[in-house]
Amino acid sequence: xxxxxxxxxxxxxxxxxxxxxxxxxxxxxxxxxxxxxxxxxxxxxxxxxxxxxxxxxxxxxxxxxxxxxxxxxxxxxxxxxxxxxxxxxxxxxxxxxxxxxxxxxxxxxxxxxxxxxxxxxxxxxxxxxxxxxxxxxxxxxxxxxxxxxxxxxxxxxxxxxxxxxxxxxxxxxxxxxxxxxxxxxxxxxxxxxxxxxxxxxxxxxxxxxxxxxxxxxxxxxxxxxxxxxxxxxxxxxxxxxxxxxxxxxxxxxxxxxxxxxxxxxxxxxxxxxxxxxxxxxxxxxxxxxxxxxxxxxxxxxxxxxxxxxxxxxxxxxxxxxxxxxxxxxxxxxxxxxxxxxxxxxxxxxxxxxxxxxxxxxxxxxxxxxxxxxxxxxxxxxxxxxxxxxxxxxxxxxxxxxxxxxxxxxxxxxxxxxxxxxxxxxxxxxxxxxxxxxxxxxxxxxxxxxxxxxxxxxxxxxxxxxxxxxxxxxxxxxxxxxxxxxxxxxxx
Numbered sequence: 001x002x003x004x005x006x007x008x009x010x011x012x013x014x015x016x017x018x019x020x021x022x023x024x025x026x027x028x029x030x031x032x033x034x035x036x037x038x039x040x041x042x043x044x045x046x047x048x049x050x051x052x053x054x055x056x057x058x059x060x061x062x063x064x065x066x067x068x069x070x071x072x073x074x075x076x077x078x079x080x081x082x083x084x085x086x087x088x089x090x091x092x093x094x095x096x097x098x099x100x101x102x103x104x105x106x107x108x109x110x111x112x113x114x115x116x117x118x119x120x121x122x123x124x125x126x127x128x129x130x131x132x133x134x135x136x137x138x139x140x141x142x143x144x145x146x147x148x149x150x151x152x153x154x155x156x157x158x159x160x161x162x163x164x165x166x167x168x169x170x171x172x173x174x175x176x177x178x179x180x181x182x183x184x185x186x187x188x189x190x191x192x193x194x195x196x197x198x199x200x201x202x203x204x205x206x207x208x209x210x211x212x213x214x215x216x217x218x219x220x221x222x223x224x225x226x227x228x229x230x231x232x233x234x235x236x237x238x239x240x241x242x243x244x245x246x247x248x249x250x251x252x253x254x255x256x257x258x259x260x261x262x263x264x265x266x267x268x269x270x271x272x273x274x275x276x277x278x279x280x281x282x283x284x285x286x287x288x289x290x291x292x293x294x295x296x297x298x299x300x301x302x303x304x305x306x307x308x309x310x311x312x313x314x315x316x317x318x319x320x321x322x323x324x325x326x327x328x329x330x331x332x333x334x335x336x337x338x339x340x341x342x343x344x345x346x347x348x349x350x351x352x353x354x355x356x357x358x359x360x361x362x363x364x365x366x367x368x369x370x371x372x373x374x375x376x377x378x379x380x381x382x383x384x385x386x387x388x389x390x391x392x393x394x395x396x397x398x399x400x401x402x403x404x405x406x407x408x409x410x411x412x413x414x415x416x417x418x419x420x421x422x423x424x425x426x427x428x429x430x431x432x433x434x435x436x437x438x439x440x441x442x443x444x445x446x447x448x449x450x451x452x453x454x455x456x457x458x459x460x461x462x463x464x465x466x467x468x469x470x471x472x473x474x475x476x477x478x479x480x481x482x483x484x485x486x487x488x489x490x491x
Contacts, residue, residue, distance in 0.1 A: 041442040043410035046420045048448050058109030058400040060341035066118045071352040073218045079133045080364045082346045083143050087379040099147035101395035106148030116158035117220040126162035129192045141200030151204030158220040171216035173223050182235035190243050205248045206240050230264035237274035250279040257298040277303040284311040287326035288414045295335045310343035311356035316386040318460040318482050322435040324390030325484045329419040349373050359388040389458045397486045399423050416441045428489035434479040441479050447472035453487040
């Protein structure tokens with residue numbers, strides 16, 4: 001038997017602890033039940049008898065609260081975004097049906113806010129960020145309140161223009177990396193958070209710069225060398241920590257500790273005191289990567305997670321629906337990740353990137369091209385099922401602060417995955433996936449409990465389909481091709 005993953009302790013209690021636990025070695029009661037010839041069946045033991053393994057904080061999403069050009073080309077003057085464009089009733093439906101995934105309490109935990117991109121208004125000095133249109137800050141705060149979002153994950157796509165050598169949001173870098181300049185710059189970034197908080201927003205997470213090592217793009221961006229990033233983070237992060245001690249600070253929002261920027265931070269023990277987590281972008285990646293690659297050996301005990309996921313070729317597919325679900329699971333199972341972020345909740349229907357980036361689409365009031373989504377009214381939104389259905393079950397059935405448990409696997413397969421947890425109320429839940437496009441797969445699962453489990457299925461065209469009840473401890477679950485199932489204990 002191969003246990004899913006050996007755990008290591010987490011250092012930051014506020015982010016959810018990981019208790020020590022050994023790898024389980026019990027023999028499967030299903031031994032010999034299925035043919036080992038082909039990957040059409042497997043045997044699994046959920047170790048609910050073991051100590052807790054890992055606390056899953058909850059999932060995140062990004063909100064497009066202002067306009068961007070189609071294909072991510074440019075920053076239009078047009079005021080358009082979510083929730084601004086939505087009618088009152090559609091805002092309510094968005095909050096309840098997507099952000100809460102139909103739960104009565106809360107679904108997504110974090111909302112990623114792109115500073116300098118989707119939040120890019122400025123004061124008269126152009127040093128401090130503000131809402132670009134009346135009510136933007138209040139709308140974001142209201143969205144978080146009504147959807148039960150814990151707080152914003154505030155991250156810069158670009159500093160405010162007055163701090164940059166080209167005095168613009170697009171391209172360029174900071175004007176200086178001298179201590180006096182960085183000291184003043186750090187005070188301005190704290191002031192940005194102060195302004196959001198004064199406007200009713202809560203802050204859960206903070207990042208200095210999105211994708212700082214990439215070349216300038218046709219939308220808000222800024223570049224840093226490793227030394228420049230190190231100097232800036234060293235000057236700014238202590239100010240964020242002093243004013244907002246409970247905010248999770250992450251680095252470096254692209255390649256974590258693996259890239260040159262992260263390595264510069266990791267080499268200084270004093271600066272590492274301000275790093276709570278390493279953030280990676282493995283955008284649209286095959287979920288196998290989280291089983292095969294190393295994201296933890298250089299983390300120095302800090303958390304690691306993927307804080308941006310979408311498909312960059314402007315497409316989605318049936319296979320990608322299941323791959324998205326497996327990305328969530330494999331980051332948590334094999335990399336100890338406490339969270340995972342999808343890029344956008346909603347995208348406007350006219351934007352070329354919308355299909356690959358969004359969980360749903362909205363029609364802005366100014367969009368009168370009814371060759372696209374002819375039945376979608378202005379100010380209304382609809383689903384992008386092949387993306388949404390890969391995420392929805394985790395938003396609905398993986399409550400905040402659930403605790404993940406080990407699973408023994410007869411063979412660790414890449415197209416068929418399993419993850420198990422208990423909710424904060426102690427309810428056992430597990431998820432299984434079948435990424436095969438052609439073959440069903442039978443999971444023989446020992447739940448180690450005689451209680452019953454209620455099944456729910458998701459897939460490219462399936463959302464929360466009821467599968468009835470099965471009683472433990474031994475369940476035989478035949479999962480169709482391209483399917484995700486959640487089995488929720490009734491005990």
